[in-house]
Amino acid sequence: MTDQPRLPEMAESESELEFESTLRPNRLDDFIGQEKVRKQLDLLLRAAEIQNRTPDHILLAGPPGLGKTTLAMIVAEETGQALRLTSGPALQNAADLAAVLSSMVPGEVLFIDEIHRMARTAEEMLYLAMEDFRIDIMVGKGAGAQSVPLELSPFTVVGATTRSGLLPAPLRDRFGFTAHLEFYQDEELERVLTRTATLLELVSEPGSLAEIASRSRGTPRIANRLLRRVRDYALVHGTDISHEAVAAALQLYDVDERGLDRLDRAVLDTLIRRFRGGPVGVRTLAVTVGEEPDTVEAVVEPFLVRIGMMARTQQGRIATPEAYEHLSIPLPPL
Numbered sequence: 001m002t003d004q005p006r007l008p009e010m011a012e013s014e015s016e017l018e019f020e021s022t023l024r025p026n027r028l029d030d031f032i033g034q035e036k037v038r039k040q041l042d043l044l045l046r047a048a049e050i051q052n053r054t055p056d057h058i059l060l061a062g063p064p065g066l067g068k069t070t071l072a073m074i075v076a077e078e079t080g081q082a083l084r085l086t087s088g089p090a091l092q093n094a095a096d097l098a099a100v101l102s103s104m105v106p107g108e109v110l111f112i113d114e115i116h117r118m119a120r121t122a123e124e125m126l127y128l129a130m131e132d133f134r135i136d137i138m139v140g141k142g143a144g145a146q147s148v149p150l151e152l153s154p155f156t157v158v159g160a161t162t163r164s165g166l167l168p169a170p171l172r173d174r175f176g177f178t179a180h181l182e183f184y185q186d187e188e189l190e191r192v193l194t195r196t197a198t199l200l201e202l203v204s205e206p207g208s209l210a211e212i213a214s215r216s217r218g219t220p221r222i223a224n225r226l227l228r229r230v231r232d233y234a235l236v237h238g239t240d241i242s243h244e245a246v247a248a249a250l251q252l253y254d255v256d257e258r259g260l261d262r263l264d265r266a267v268l269d270t271l272i273r274r275f276r277g278g279p280v281g282v283r284t285l286a287v288t289v290g291e292e293p294d295t296v297e298a299v300v301e302p303f304l305v306r307i308g309m310m311a312r313t314q315q316g317r318i319a320t321p322e323a324y325e326h327l328s329i330p331l332p333p334l
């Protein structure tokens with residue numbers, strides 16, 4: 001899916017996807033961090049098990065790389081049900097969704113990634129399916145077209161979105177539970193990296209994984225990616241995952257001490273130099289740096305806001321004094 005908000009710096013390749021899937025925890029207990037969401041999900045799944053019914057529909061919301069797909073797979077694993085994968089962009093009309101729904105087995109977990117990008121007609125069919133486990137299929141064309149009801153076996157929808165604000169309220173309301181994934185603490189990312197290092201049989205100097213964690217923008221996917229680049233460096237230079245390897249590899253890939261990459265810095269630099277620190281709309285910023293607005297909105301902005309270098313105002317985005325300081329640009333006189 002090329003137009004999905006992409007993490008900057010390194011595009012996803014086939015091997016990247018493989019790498020990610022080998023690192024996905026399969027059980028809720030192995031999922032690191034997100035304490036609250038884990039407890040909420042655990043309760044929901046256990047209650048359903050006791051009552052011997054399919055769990056409520058679950059919406060997973062949050063920025064890319066925080067574990068939405070991983071959690072969807074865990075839901076299937078924990079309930080012992082089959083997982084069916086589809087995505088918003090693949091559901092371009094009601095017929096696409098009808099084809100998926102009519103072929104589901106009872107109890108199945110239907111994972112709809114990027115659910116905010118579904119076609120409107122498919123969305124309307126999904127409301128009905130989620131609520132009543134029933135859809136109306138149109139048979140025939142033109143004046144002779146007829147709507148035929150089709151009963152479905154109960155199933156659980158797990159939707160994932162990086163932009164829950166774009167979901168129409170009626171669709172949002174059909175989910176019994178919405179999990180809001182938060183950025184991870186450095187200490188949690190260090191645990192993610194320790195787990196990855198063990199799986200990849202890497203030897204690391206004390207503190208070096210913490211160093212990578214602190215530059216990973218609160219995101220497990222980025223932490224794992226950076227570790228992979230450091231691993232490359234260590235491999236080529238015949239070292240362990242040392243502090244020196246971390247520093248050298250991250251410098252090579254333009255990741256600075258605070259975890260900002262080239263795109264983050266370009267956005268801040270544009271905001272400060274071209275727009276005099278703002279306020280400016282996030283889309284204008286994106287177009288000016290030549291990046292997809294979705295990427296800037298879903299990936300860059302949340303990170304910069306979180307680390308206090310960008311602020312959102314009614315009029316648009318502004319650069320904070322921390323941003324000037326980080327880029328070594330003098331603050332304008334008041």
Ligand SMILES: Nc1ncnc2c1ncn2[C@@H]1O[C@H](COP(=O)(O)OP(=O)(O)OP(=O)(O)O)[C@@H](O)[C@H]1O
Nearest residue numbers: 020023024031032064065066067068069070220221
């Ligand atoms: N809590 C976690 N513990 C361990 N590993 C994690 C955790 N969350 C994510 N990961 C790892 O990070 C990678 C990205 O996670 P995942 O694909 O689930 O993110 P996502 O939220 O679906 O991202 P996107 O919005 O881009 O689809 C995976 O390889 C997964 O192994």
Ligand SMILES: [Mg+2]
Nearest residue numbers: 068069070113
């Ligand atoms: Mg995903």
